[in-house]
């Protein structure tokens with residue numbers, strides 16, 4: 001994303017081996033073992049470094065809090081899917097093979113919907129924007145007396161998260177219960193990560209966070225109900241201030257760090 005006459009920097013997503021620049025799987029783009037680094041270097045005729053978009057966003061959130069001296073954080077991007085990024089001791093943790101931070105997948109967190117990755121119990125198919133949207137439409141179809149059903153009839157199409165925000169803000173019980181149920185797998189995941197990594201702060205980003213402070217409070221309460229006293233005292237969730245710009249800032253931060261390595 002930054003061209004400094006020496007290097008082009010790109011940011012791309014999903015299960016990739018960042019050192020070699022190989023995207024192992026990007027289902028939405030139908031990329032399997034695609035070497036984006038080689039392709040980009042052919043086009044630009046310059047060295048290219050690759051960083052996953054969620055990892056870049058995590059670096060941006062770290063950069064944004066550098067004066068707060070926050071040295072460790074986890075970022076959850078709650079959009080079409082669920083991505084993640086891990087910063088520990090001020091450094092991005094990408095794992096042995098670049099797979100770290102794939103929070104959306106693996107484990108046993110729900111048994112409502114199977115995941116597009118092929119596993120049955122991931123958090124992504126329920127707690128992502130796509131998952132929550134599916135849940136509210138399912139409830140609207142099942143509960144014909146609900147305000148969700150009325151809204152769906154008025155709009156004559158499937159509901160989107162943005163449509164249900166007024167009901168959510170007005171504390172419509174069925175809407176709140178549905179969103180809360182959708183967030184439970186995410187809460188279980190956050191609890192697990194808190195006990196493994198004990199980060200200073202958990203950052204939420206992506207389309208789901210447009211539901212605002214109430215969404216954060218619901219998730220906080222779900223997590224607090226599942227952690228012990230010593231964790232409770234230090235646990236902190238924040239909504240990203242950077243949102244859509246986080247990937248850009250994080251890529252810039254990554255570029256600067258790589259340039260300093262070269263010097």
Ligand SMILES: [Zn+2]
Nearest residue numbers: 105115117122
């Ligand atoms: Zn999955």
